[in-house]
Amino acid sequence: MHDFTEKDKEILYNLDTNSRKSIRRIAKEVNIPENSLRYRIKRLEDKQVIIRYYTSINSYNFGFNVIKFYTKYININSAKKRQIIDYFSKMPNTWVVSTLEGEFDLGIIFWVHNINSFYPIWNKIFVHHGEYLTNSKLFFQYEALSFRPTYLITNKIRPENEKYDITRQEKQLEISKNDMKILQSFSSNAKTSIIKLSREMNLTSSTISNRIKNLKKNGVIQSYRIDIDVSKLGLYHIKADVFLNNLKDISKVIKSFKKCPYVVCIMKSIGHSDVEIEFHVKNIAHFHQLMMKFMDKNPKTIKNYTFFQGRISHKLRWIPQIIKSKNRSNMIKY
Known part of the structure; x- marks a missing residue:
């Protein structure tokens, strides 16, 4: 596939499972040095293979x-x-x-x-x-x-335990103003830091983290992904x-x-x-x-x-x- 390696595809797949994971964690999971991983991700971004980092939200x-x-x-x-x-x-x-x-x-x-x-x-x-x-x-x-994108790592049957997102109405929730601000920020960039949100919203980092956990628990935030060209x-x-x-x-x-x-x-x-x-x-x-x-x-x-x-x-x-x-x-x- 063009000039992208199997390791590049493995990185793309890994990022799509959770694009908020740390470089250290991803490097360990794909078994390459952190500096090499940073270089590869930057290259995938520069070549616009990774278009954006987004959050799957069940609105x-x-x-x-x-x-x-x-x-x-x-x-x-x-x-x-x-x-x-x-x-x-x-x-x-x-x-x-x-x-x-x-x-x-x-x-x-x-x-x-x-x-x-x-x-x-x-x-x-x-x-x-x-x-x-x-x-x-x-x-x-x-x-x-x-x-x-399971095909990035295998052309065999998709593993039964592979996570996927379901968007449909399962409950009726009232979303607070602060929760909506978090969702608005994450919808534009799944990699938005909690520290940045804390400054912008004038809330503690622990408060932001707890709100994010509740949004995930209630099925509003489904996952953090990447948009691949x-x-x-x-x-x-x-x-x-x-x-x-x-x-x-x-x-x-x-x-x-x-x-x-x-x-x-x-x-x-x-x-x-x-x-x-x-x-x-x-x-x-x-x-x-x-x-x-x-x-x-x-x-x-x-x-x-x-x-x-x-x-x-x-x-x-x-x-x-x-x-x-x-x-x-x-x-x-x-």
Whole structure:
């Protein structure tokens, strides 16, 4: 894979299990000297293999829902495309903004409280940009299972004990102002230090640490991860929309694909397809091989599937952004 070694891939995998781990701990786990590890991580950052350090946050647990919007461009030029991407990237309640290739050109994921709060956003999108968008589709996401990039360390079946994140509403929590500040900071940078937060929030380090522990205990903070540009590793990010002959088979499909080391996310949604599966694969042929392997073993389970490629990640923020208001000290604006 380009000029990256097996040790580089092992480091990436290790960082994605917990990007807040100390250099000393990671060096011990991957069995290289600390100075060498620092050099390798800096190189991965400089080459933008590591795009960002982020925190996986289950915002469902404090009242948010997820709506996904996919669309194709029409009547477009480079300047207008950049303008549309910037428009979505600057919105405080977008979770993901991605350039795609295939069935869709652009993918946006929104955090919303409900349909009533989303409709004005939807209306504004098409008032300002409707003449440049076509074939637009909405998904209402119920659940997402996010997996580690197991393929970096093995091409065999994913270990059963490998940790993965589950984002769905499991409880209804009230989030305090201070907890929200911690989440806002971690959503931008998972490596934000507790000492820095302590200074900014005028709280003791032990208070900050205890709040973080409670956020993890309540399933709000899921994990500390890294966003990897897999194209720099010679891989493709593919999302499959899978249509089933019978929804009773959805658990079987999920159970089977969870074992695949190249699967990085499985989602249950209401909308276009029955289940969505994201892969990091060697090429398009490799993706089809993985799909056909399941279909050969489980005939008449999958009716058909479509797919598109994720090419550029413009934004990844696991919680809506708090912005300043003249009338209210902190608010989430829609």
